[in-house]
Amino acid sequence: MKIIDGKALAVQMQADLKVKVEKLSEKGVVPGLVVILLGEDPASQVYVRNKERTAQRLGINSKVVRLPDQTSESELLALIDQYNQDEQWNGILVQLPLPAHISEEKVLLAIDPKKDVDGFHPMNMGRLWAGNPVMVPSTPAGIMAMFKHYDVDLSGKRAVVIGRSNIVGKPIAQLMMMANATVTIAHSRSKNLSELTKAADILVVAIGVAKFVTADMVKKGAVVIDVGMDRDENGKLCGDVDFDSVKEVASLITPVPGGVGPMTITMLMEQTIRSAEMSENNNSYSSNK
């Protein structure tokens, strides 16, 4: 068994991204990222702080707009529109989850697809499903970067994704399908889940239940990717996979923390830089394939 070191890969990729930003800056193009955060959710605050720090370290101009939980939907939409019009910002994201009184759909639709560095706008989702992605959600993009770095060839492999969210489950399924894997999406209502997971050469787990996947559900030699960000019975951060038992069965496995998480932030930075490059090329909005 080998552990996928997402933190080390993130550091390595960020070093390359820093050089890219320096080169762009020499041409007078400084990538700019606006992160909008509503409310006081402690986990979201940590993620946003990490995004801000990483952006600053890479030389990306970054701004975090912190708004109270009670901010109205119309105020938020007006703010997004303001940043859509402002050329110095080529990446805009709204940290999820949003307070219940705000429609996530309306908010994501309001972001200019060219500036949608999260890749959550229906236009970017559609481009991905059409096989011509422009902006791709960061977590799935990070998982694909891990496969590449660790020489995981997906072609002809059986991949199972547990979780059908728009942020992770659906896009990672499509990206793996584009890499010629045979993909099954399972979810909380799937029957005989163990039968599905035991047939998987690649297992991606994004279901949000602590230590849900146990060793008896995993095929010997499988590659296991854990997207969970949960707390165990002692309040300690853990994933959706029971790491200690599954690592004895898997050939490659991501830990939590230090696996997929750091890659999510790295890929966000990469997309912000790509967005700046696109705006430099006369606002071209073209596939990253």
Ligand SMILES: Nc1nc2c(c(=O)[nH]1)N[C@@H](CN(C=O)c1ccc(C(=O)N[C@@H](CCC(=O)O)C(=O)O)cc1)CN2
């Ligand atoms: N607008 C968005 N909202 C959310 C996204 C997203 O991609 N865009 N994804 C998640 C949260 N997320 C980024 O925003 C995120 C989650 C976790 C990590 C991470 O680095 N985790 C660390 C552990 C951190 C800790 O100690 O708590 C790790 O796994 O090592 C980064 C980003 C939902 N919202």
